[in-house]
Amino acid sequence: MLRIAIKDIIIFFRDYKGMLLSFLLPIALITLFSLAFGGLGKKDKKQQAVNIFIADLDSTEFSENVIHKLENLEEINISSVNFEAGKLEIMNGNKLAMLVFYKGFADSVNEGNKEPIELFYDESREMEAGLLQYALISNLMEILGSRNIKKKIIKSVNTRYPDIDPSIMATIEEEIGLQFEDPDNGTSGGNIMDEMGGLQITSLSRKESVNWGLIQSFAGTAVMMLLFSVAAMGSSILGEREDGTLKRLLYSPVIPLSIMFGKMIVAIVIGTLQLMVMLFYSMLVLGLDLGDNLFYLFLVIVATSFACSGFGVFIAAISTTRKQAEGFSTIVILIMSAIGGSMIPIFIMPAFMQKVAVVSLNYWAIQGFYDVLGRDAQFSSLILKVGVLFLIGIIMSTASSMLFKRNILKVA
Amino acid sequence: MLMKIVQISGLRKNFGKIEAIRNIDLDIEQGEFFGLLGPNGAGKTTTINVLSTVLKPNAGEVKINGFDLLKNPFNCKQSIGIVPQELALYNELSAKENLLFWGGLYGITGIKARNRAEELLKIFELTDRGNSLIKTFSGGMKRRINIAAAMLHRPEILMMDEPTVGIDPQSRNQIYDVLSDFSKNGVTIIYTTHYMDEVEKICSRIGIIDHGEIIAKGTLEELRRITGSAETIVIHFERKNDQELQKMKNEFGELITVFDDKIIFSTDNVSRDLPMLIEKCAASCISLTHIALEQISLETVFLSLTGRKLRE
Missing domain, CATH: 3.40.190.10 (Periplasmic binding protein-like II)
Known part of the structure; x- marks a missing residue:
């Protein structure tokens, strides 16, 4: 399993154009969204007249x-x-x-x-x-x-x-x-x-100054782009089937499911790396405050990568060709991103849509990032979001492993 | 007596109502170069997939290197190296990285793997390209690495599924030479193809498979004897008379095959049949340009066994 994962990581880094696209495109989008949401590096919350x-x-x-x-x-x-x-x-x-x-x-x-x-x-x-x-x-x-x-x-x-x-x-x-x-x-x-005197309005946050626009830009974009990346990694199983290498892997003395889990490991590792690069870019260039608890932040990153990689292999497992997986994943990711708050902040949405948002992976990941980057939340608050993300990953990978045997391992 | 390294009895494999393999019985001895010849869809690849444990048979018993296929699939896989029909290599990895990766899946790692990879690159005359990415290789070079990748763990049996499809004659001949050396060194090779010249040239024993059944097996000589003929008379002509040719076809049946510019006649007695054919051609106003005597080909064998040409 590790051997398969290492091979895929090498292949990922050998594809320079693809790799740069995986890192630069999200960074460009985060920057654009930050500018759009008016949160770029601002801490004084002054509004434009x-x-x-x-x-x-x-x-x-x-x-x-x-x-x-x-x-x-x-x-x-x-x-x-x-x-x-x-x-x-x-x-x-x-x-x-x-x-x-x-x-x-x-x-x-x-x-x-x-x-x-x-x-x-x-x-x-x-x-x-x-x-x-x-x-x-x-x-x-x-x-x-x-x-x-x-x-x-x-x-x-x-x-x-x-x-x-x-x-x-x-x-x-x-x-x-x-x-x-x-x-x-x-x-x-x-x-x-x-x-x-009118209504006295006071915002409540553990942090003194929070740039919510920037947090939204980072979290929303990062999760959406990560989903696109891992979906591509997951569907590489189908690419291997089309190229004939999957068949050769099955000829070798490896456990068939280790092929799928190998892909998942790659998706988690690359996903974590991608999120960290986006995070450091947002910190160094856009002025995002990473907060005090880096462990919690890392926990949210890993949980998000795990859930997203589960989604990636699930899309591959329910598809029969790489093209089908790519088309299907694009539709599902756009829908999840729209309802989950990646494209439009949840608070702008009507109450009904805010309730619907919880079915989206994006929602839990974004709320997790809100907790650690904005609210400086306690573990008791964070555990729900992280737990749901891990649960999504476990359910998706379990379902994928069953579907993988049925759909992908057909070699004849 | 040589060990029977592959033992197949009563093997069947169905895909729904389609019988891909019907009752195959076959023993292959250690070091044998066994050619499995058959048209597309005859069941060659399905047989390879069953022998490689990827497909479970519906019935029958298979032993690979003494291990039962269903009871010890892991040991069976360790004994086999498979060269698939596709170029199953990673284009973004170098030739050496590909060899090390595929060898690693069989537990061959470290210095042992690197030495073996170097050795194979040398055998296939690709030492200088070892560090080049596969995507920069020609079709023939990729085919050679495709074979080498199956050999890194030194398998006792090498199963090759049409491994020379789409490559130039030079690369093909080089592959034949390497495979002959492997065979001489005791590696058992099972070679599926629909190229008859390949089988005639390199295989020590041949099985002809059609509609999921092995309809004949033996050495080339043994197969030639099945037809009851030893040689063929090939008569090339310039001008033909379709009616007369049809008459000859009706008269000699399976012994004669008529093409646009030649007729092929199978015979066990050339001195008797050659004058007779020349006489008939002259009488039928067929202008001959060239006459040749050839040994019975596998094409003729296949034709006599199935009543149709291999590529029909």
């Missing part, structure tokens, strides 16, 4: 004041535009969105009425628009909120109690003024606003 139009149809001092405050926000780049021209630009796909302050905006705020503001966005960029909407709403609430609430409360009291004593009303207005910031005179004193 979104460019939007603003059409000020109100043109009052108050609306200009609000726009000025929006201009000071880091997450938004504002440029003024004519309303119709702005709509056209969005429809042509040249701009993500346009925020419109309609005529009467300042009056509505002063009177505590609903503000005539509208956000137009490019339908094809709905996801980006959603994120922008969130940023705009929270900032507009902050800018307009206290003044608006103050006006609404006073208006409500006046409506409900039209006969209220003016001195009592003055006291109420004074108290409300103390509780809410007034953008007109710059008072802050907002006890209620401070108490309401």
